[in-house]
Amino acid sequence: MKFPLRFSGLALAATLLFAATAHANESVIRKALIQQFPGATISSVTKTPYSGLFEVYLDGQLVYVDAKAQYVFAGDVIDLKNRNNLTQTRLNHLQAIKWDSLPFNNALKTVKGNGARKLVVFSDVDCPYCRKFEAELAKVDNITVYTFLYPIEGLHPKAVQASKQIWCAPDRNKAWDEYITRGTVPNNDGKCANPVDATIALGNKLKVSGTPTLFFANGQRVPGMVPAAQLERLLAANAK
Numbered sequence: 001m002k003f004p005l006r007f008s009g010l011a012l013a014a015t016l017l018f019a020a021t022a023h024a025n026e027s028v029i030r031k032a033l034i035q036q037f038p039g040a041t042i043s044s045v046t047k048t049p050y051s052g053l054f055e056v057y058l059d060g061q062l063v064y065v066d067a068k069a070q071y072v073f074a075g076d077v078i079d080l081k082n083r084n085n086l087t088q089t090r091l092n093h094l095q096a097i098k099w100d101s102l103p104f105n106n107a108l109k110t111v112k113g114n115g116a117r118k119l120v121v122f123s124d125v126d127c128p129y130c131r132k133f134e135a136e137l138a139k140v141d142n143i144t145v146y147t148f149l150y151p152i153e154g155l156h157p158k159a160v161q162a163s164k165q166i167w168c169a170p171d172r173n174k175a176w177d178e179y180i181t182r183g184t185v186p187n188n189d190g191k192c193a194n195p196v197d198a199t200i201a202l203g204n205k206l207k208v209s210g211t212p213t214l215f216f217a218n219g220q221r222v223p224g225m226v227p228a229a230q231l232e233r234l235l236a237a238n239a240k
Contacts, residue, residue: 025067029054032069044094050077055090060207062091096219097206099240104146106195106202108172113142117235120146120215122203125163125179126156127211129225134180139228143235147176149196150203150211160200164190 026045033042033056043057053064053073064073076087102120121137123130137145149167151159162185169175169186178184203213214222216238226234 029069107146110145115144117143118217122150122213124211126159133225136228167194168192
């Protein structure tokens with residue numbers, strides 16, 4: 001009858017030892033990486049269940065290191081059994097947001113059907129993938145979409161000005177649709193009070209590095225263009 005108690009004590013000791021070791025490794029890893037990357041922000045160091053690696057959330061990206069941070073691995077970890085991108089899934093979780101913290105007044109609002117489902121899109125007016133996504137979004141009903149005009153000037157030099165002109169149009173949603181579908185630029189100088197610069201700052205703060213980037217009602221982030229069928233699944237899986 002004493003064996004279960006003895007086993008329980010050994011299991012507890014092993015758990016405490018593992019926790020202490022993981023904490024020690026975290027300290028070693030942080031120290032080593034700070035020496036190699038001075039000024040970098042290390043948000044978290046987490047032991048992974050694969051290959052003895054530690055996951056490091058470093059300056060908004062995930063990298064993997066050994067227990068002494070002598071080697072750094074940059075890239076996606078794929079679970080070949082189900083083809084799941086573990087790195088992207090984890091990154092989406094780490095980069096989730098608080099839905100209610102977003103400045104929705106700075107977005108174009110489109111309500112379709114009963115508008116029950118909610119979606120935020122950071123979109124660049126001159127991004128070809130954003131245009132493809134808009135075509136897919138047109139197939140989805142019963143949704144409220146908040147579109148934040150997020151021009152990436154380094155890729156599309158005219159996008160900032162076009163975004164401001166869209167916002168300054170009498171009917172912003174119509175101006176957005178006409179620009180996305182036909183490339184029609186609104187007839188104004190874009191000098192009205194507009195939130196484009198504020199949205200650029202917000203996107204940088206949220207580490208939105210590409211467009212379109214989607215945020216769902218529970219705060220989960222999904223980067224990139226997704227077809228309508230996949231969007232339907234994401235809306236169901238990430239409802240608030």
